[in-house]
Amino acid sequence: MTGQLSLWVWWAVGWAGLAAWSTLRPAAAHRLQPAGRPPWARLAPWLGSRPDALPWRRRSPIALAIGLSVCLVASSLGPWAIGLGLLAAVGTAVALGRLEPAGVRRRRDDLLEQAPAGLDAMAACLEAGLPLRRVVEVVAQLSPQPLAGRLALVVNGVGVGLSDADAWLGLADDPVLGPLAHDLARAVDWGVAVKTVLTDQAADLRRAGQIACRVRARSVGVRTVLPLGLCHLPAFVLLGVVPILGSGLFNVISP
Numbered sequence: 001m002t003g004q005l006s007l008w009v010w011w012a013v014g015w016a017g018l019a020a021w022s023t024l025r026p027a028a029a030h031r032l033q034p035a036g037r038p039p040w041a042r043l044a045p046w047l048g049s050r051p052d053a054l055p056w057r058r059r060s061p062i063a064l065a066i067g068l069s070v071c072l073v074a075s076s077l078g079p080w081a082i083g084l085g086l087l088a089a090v091g092t093a094v095a096l097g098r099l100e101p102a103g104v105r106r107r108r109d110d111l112l113e114q115a116p117a118g119l120d121a122m123a124a125c126l127e128a129g130l131p132l133r134r135v136v137e138v139v140a141q142l143s144p145q146p147l148a149g150r151l152a153l154v155v156n157g158v159g160v161g162l163s164d165a166d167a168w169l170g171l172a173d174d175p176v177l178g179p180l181a182h183d184l185a186r187a188v189d190w191g192v193a194v195k196t197v198l199t200d201q202a203a204d205l206r207r208a209g210q211i212a213c214r215v216r217a218r219s220v221g222v223r224t225v226l227p228l229g230l231c232h233l234p235a236f237v238l239l240g241v242v243p244i245l246g247s248g249l250f251n252v253i254s255p
Contacts, residue, residue, distance in 0.1 A: 119202035
């Protein structure tokens with residue numbers, strides 16, 4: 001009993017220390033750390049995370065909480081519980097760093113849906129005689145987010161003195177508009193018809209959007225298995241398990 005009480009005391013002290021560290025850690029040291037990057041990422045590159053992953057300052061309390069919980073549950077294993085807790089904490093931090101945030105995925109899907117119409121509008125403006133710089137500015141003002149924000153980066157790049165090609169290469173790492181940025185940069189440098197590039201990229205993005213919609217539709221059945229199973233679990237317990245247990249208990253109690 002005393003050993004169990006001491007474990008609970010240590011668990012409470014650990015949670016209190018975690019809360020204090022999360023709220024009172026020096027703000028200046030936090031600002032000097034790269035966002036979303038663990039302190040030991042240089043020593044172990046495999047511990048790195050996605051650039052758009054949950055920030056390290058938010059992953060670390062979750063990882064420490066899970067590690068402490070695992071130590072408490074596995075306390076009967078003695079020193080092995082500490083190793084399991086450390087393994088659970090590191091695994092949680094790495095897993096959270098590799099997961100794509102829902103907001104990032106939602107913005108990518110929205111951009112994939114908006115981009116074809118925006119590129120068609122740009123092609124129509126070019127056919128009407130507007131220069132590319134003015135076309136990008138007009139479409140950026142009329143487009144919804146997140147497409148407007150991506151095009152605004154190009155407009156701002158041109159505004160600070162970059163060429164059209166260099167401004168578009170600022171979107172080279174974008175998962176949706178990256179191929180468009182490369183093709184437009186080459187088209188501007190080589191004098192290729194920009195309107196053709198826009199129409200071809202709009203068709204490619206429209207096909208990619210249709211494929212993504214089909215993939216999401218096919219995955220609905222897989223993702224609903226667990227929720228539906230949890231919904232049927234109470235009925236299974238009440239109608240299947242409880243009568244059997246009740247019958248067995250009645251046979252044991254009855255003389």
